[in-house]
Amino acid sequence: MNGARASRGCSTARPEFLVVHRRPHDQPLSDAAMNDGQFHICIIDDDEICRMAVVAALQDEGAGFQPAECVSGEECLARYAEGGEALPDLLLLDIEMGGMNGYEVCRRIRAAGHAEVQIMFVSSHNDLDSRLASYDAGGNDFITKPLVPEELVRKVALAMRARKNLLTLRHDLTAAEEMSSLALTSLDEMGSIQKYLRSLLGSHSLESLGKRVIAMLAPYGYDSVAQLRTAHASLTLKQSGPASPLEQSILDQSRSMERIFQFRSRLIVNYERISIFVANMPLQDEVLAGRIRDYVAVVAEAADAAIESIAIRQGIIGQAREVQALTHHSRTAVTMLREQYRHQQLEARRELGLMVENLENEYYKLGLTQDQEQMISDLVRSSTDKVLALFAAGLELEGQFERILDGLNKAGDTVIETDAEEVTTTEVWV
DSSP states (O other): GGGGGGGGGGOOOOOOOOBBOOOTTTEEEEEEHHHOOOOOEEEEOOOOHHHHHHHHHHHHHOOBBOOOOSSSHHHHHHHHHHHHHHOOSEEEEEOOSSOOHHHHHHHHHTTTOOSSSEEEEESOOOOHHHHHHHHHHHHHHHESSSHHHHHHHHHHHHHHHHHHHHTTHHHHHHHHHHHHHHHSSSSHHHHHHHHHHHTTTTTOOOHHHHHHHHHHHHGHHHHHHHEESSSSEEEEEEETTOOOOOHHHHHHHHHOOOSSSTTTTTEEEOOEEEEEEOOOOOTOOHHHHHHHHHHHHHHHHHHHHHHHHHHHHHHHHHHHHHHHHHHHHHHHHHHHHHHHHHHHHHHHHHHHHHHHHHHHHHHHHTTOOOOHHHHHHHHHHHHHHHHHHHHHHHHHHHHHHHHHHHHHHHTTTTTOOOSSOOOOOOOOOO
């Protein structure tokens, strides 16, 4: 197999179990380092060049990882058989290897009870079959060759967070598994659907709606993942929290398939705005499987309509916020215009008064008779009174300003309902 690996897009570097902190490049991984509580990563690949490529991709990005390696799946399983507290937290597992392939290595690790280990498959095949096979084997993520360093570092960071979340949610997951052990006995499916449909009226966000969809499927005891989509957002989640990158990529690639698609025990139901993935359909009971397909389709169809309503509502809220912002701006502008108008009135009155006063103070320089002075004063005062009368008529404009501001204040102070809502557990089974 090694002779064919040159076509798989590998580059060079130098590797060893990966840890987040740096050590001298040629220092072997010690027992103390394996037990230091850091995030450990192991590369499993029978091709040295490909192992070195993974190391280079991490180190070239300055991520601080010092990589280690296993040259075969058997060597990796031997490490797990030896046990110890510092087993790898993340495996970068090649699929095509001489001897045991990556799928079998993953299945054996999962069968041994290592559910918390993050396993990222590395393959030169970027197709749905490879991703489904990786998911069936128990993988958490999938990356294709040739490696893109930025993508690899980002996926390693996601794996670190996923493992942390998995450990945090273990207690909740145990409780969820206990609930999922409830069989279909005592179920009133029509009653549960009616409660579900009523609950959709209170869903104002993708997150709250997604939780209700998952809550509807949980009592069946099957692992399900839901992906909800609008024109501007997408959310993929399952009962234990956010979906893994591999689960999300499976839904991304299968959303264009037919309405109901089943591959062995995997069921995918697609609508325009939602896809639901059920991971473990009961192949041994076709009647039960048919009921589940119908049930999931009803849940998905109702959720699809609810997502459309959420998108419309969010669009209306966005437009209302724009109008509200414009209202506040207009209110400020009208207030400034009114104040300027008032100021101009006061200044004009003051200037007219000064003009009359200055004119009368200059009469003695003009050599006018008393009658002439009186005639000019009367003329000027008459014109001034007319101008002031025009200002008095402007009081009606002041009233219009007040009415405009009152309307803008009412519009601007309107409270727009936000998308925040308290999501409570809904009892959907009777």
